[in-house]
Amino acid sequence: MATVGDRIGSKVGKARLSVFNLRPRNTATLVTIVTGGVISSSTLAILLATNGQLRDGLFRLGEIRKELDLTQMQKQSAEAELKIANQQKQSALSELNTINLSLREALTRQAETETALRASQENLLNLQAELSQIQEQEAQLTDRIQQLDREQKELTQTKIKLTAERDRLSQELQKITAETTALRNQVETSQNNLKTLSVQQIRLQKEVENLENTKNILAKSIDTLRQGG
Template identity: 35%
Template sequence: MMTSALVLIAAVLLLGGLLAALGDYLGTKVGKARLRIFNLRPRQTATLVTVLTGTMIAASTLGILFATSSSLRKGIFRLDEYLNRLQSARDDLSAAVQDRKQAEEELAIAEEEQAEAQRDLDEINRKFQSAQNQLDTVSQEVASLNQQLSDLKQEREGLLQERQELEVQIEARDEELITQQQQLQITEERFQKLEEQRTQLQTEIEKQDNKIAELDAAIESKDRVLQFQEEEVTNLEEEIHGLQQEIQALEQYYDNFQALRQGNVSLVKGQVLAFNVVQVPERDLTKDVINEMLRQANRRAIQATQPGNEEFQEQIIVITNHQIQRLKEVLDSGEEYVVQIVSAGNYLRGEKQIQVFADVVRNETVFEEGEVVASLSLNPQDVKEGELSERIDLLLASSRFRARQSGILGQVLVGENYLDMINFMENLEALEGSYDQIQAIAKGTSSNAGPLELQLKVKRGEDVVLTN
């Protein structure tokens, strides 16, 4: 390429030189010859020849260049086209540069998005790995649960079989329950008849109470005689003893009459068959203590329902295993309890099944020494003759009622014997001056097991003026 360019340049220079020499020669000849062309002057003709020679040099040069270089031909004749194409190319280049910048910006954004996506991908991979680990754990748990489900299905089959067996047992129990309900209905009808007999008997009891009240009035009359005849106390005591025997005879008559009216009822509902204060030091002894109380209750029940039958030694009391187990659990605590075996209903003479239940109460202090159990406010001037003893009886009845309500299960005692009460009443009636209150006070600390010993105090304000 370089060699041909050098040859072309050399040829152009050589041809230009030859044509210049030829033009100079022709101009010289024309000038010397004084030739005229187109009627021009010789000098003008020489100039024209020189111009033509130069034109030929330029034309030959251009001809050589055009002949030998297609690029030059295209550059000369198609320059505007190339310029337009160049401008178009520049515009395209500018657009391409703009597109490149935009592409670079988009590439940067895409790279950022790619980096973000890569981070998201890494996070997703991490979560996927965690999820995969959880999946493995869950798969193990599912396998374990499937095993448990299989075991549960086996247990369910066993339970279904037990259910079928229980349904058979329930049907049998239902039939037994129907029989028991029929027996219960018969028992209720029997109880209704006993209630009717009890209502009739209550009327007779009231009559006997009137007789007893008359006897009490007689006793009070004797007590008033004792106030004026202290030297005859011994004789009066014998008379009182006789009256007490008469009362006992009347009570025996009343008991016999009650048994006759109630169809030989030997045990009444709520009657205590055995009473004891129990504290078991060792659990091994609990069962023996319970059995001893049940034997005691059984003996009392036999004496009540089988009188005169000394050879009868069967067990007639009936108590549920649940009652015995509950009693044992309570006594096993080692604390002190008051235990009673109580009749659960009314039973006739000759019956051989006595339903009982166990009543157990923790033996706690109910009344402290000196605590007021009941009190009576009165003015002796407002009390009519014969009413004072009734007021005292009301005070004692109120004391007994409160003692029972507070949980005293044992006896409630006033003084050591009946004579103490007689002396107290005599002293109270002979008391000079006024008083405003009579109190029944616990003589000592009393627990549920009892007994509760009462001391009567007559007070004027805060001063004690008389006590038994």
């Protein structure tokens, strides 16, 4: 993970990119840190999804508490045994002062008991530290899950809004397309009508010219007839 982050940071540094007005070197460092965080988070998520033992360990808080209670009971039992051993020691010293071997055995048992007690105390401290760490991790994971739930709801709402907007725009596009087609048809009809009117205008102009020529011919004929009479 560190190697991937370093490589990405190196490429950013070689490209001399700048983010938030930082120097290229600081930008590369920032990219390396962010990349490492993203990779670590992804790795943790993958481990939680694929590693049943790790997931079970995070949710074994109840069992750990029971183990703590059992350890406490063992501690009390060991203390009681130590007290009994001390009483037996005093009784043996007062009644059997000459039996050194028995005394040594009792002392040996006492040392073993004290060793077991110290081991139990160390185990208790270790379990308490482990419990504290697990509780902290549980709180962090709970906050992260809540944050992801909120983000998922926001994304769902955004998707719904975008889908509605897309449908509305699609309907408007269909309407505009239909109106455009109708306008094109109207323009084509108008152009055809204009061509027809132009042809008619040319034909009428020719008829007017023909009538004008006929008029002139008739006028000349009339003048000729008048002059001849």
